[in-house]
Amino acid sequence: MRSRLLLVFVAVCSSWSVGGCFVDAAGLAPLDSTLLCSPACSNGGTCVDGVCDCSATDYEGDLCEVLIDDCDGIACENGGFCVDGRRSYSCDCDGSGYEGDLCQTDIDECTEGTATCDPKGTATCVNSPGGFSCDCKPRYTGDDCDECEDGYIRHDGECDVDVCRRSYPCNSHGICNPAKNACDCDEGYTATRCDACEDGYRWSGGYCVQY
Ligand SMILES: [Ca+2]
Secondary structure, eight states: OHHHHHHHHHHHHHTSOSSGGGSOGGGOOOSOGGGSOSSOOOTTOEEETTEEEOTTSSEESTTSOEEOOTTTTOOOOTTOEEEEOSSOEEEEOTTTTEESTTSOEEOOHHHHTOOOOOTTTEEEEEEETTEEEEEEOTTEESTTSOEEOTTEEEETTEEEEOGGGSSSTTTTSEEEETTTTEEEEOTTEESTTSOEEOTTEEEETTEEEEO
16 A cells, blocks of 8 residues: 555656655655755745756855845946846936946937926037036026026016116106016106106106196
8 A cells, every 4th residue: 555655656746846746745755865955945946856946036056045246247337326136237327317228328318308408598408428508598597598697587488688677777757566577657658667658648858748
């Protein structure tokens, strides 16, 4: 009866991959100890014919006990840093202005549309290694050409002459209103700087007088 059990066990085991086959079931000794991995493979390695197969893991060594540093010897360029993967690596180029496997290729932000130049204030986007710059139109300034030069103020999205910062902005015929970038004129006067007469008024001796 015992020999029959053993035969059944061997028959079943012969069709299995090595692994759970060699348990000491029913008091039986291992059938072939040379096919066992002892001690057991680490880190998810599988035992194949007595040898640890680590190929599906990020480890190496007889027992898959040594973590592989895939970044060893890899030099990411331009400030990118290596990210150790599972039998692979990648260079993280984030924020470097470069792309490519090793962060070796400059990104042309101007053609890729990622440059932050203000379209209203920028005459030309200029690509450069690792970055870009914005060449500003007159009246605009700042890295992205999104600020107004001194003496100008943002009004309706454009940088206009800052009326209220001029001397006598309203020619003594009104009060300057920064929100409008124009003057609130006294009765009889009109135009941005109150230097014209309203209908029904005409210039006379430097004043708008009714006629
Ligand atoms: Ca660039």
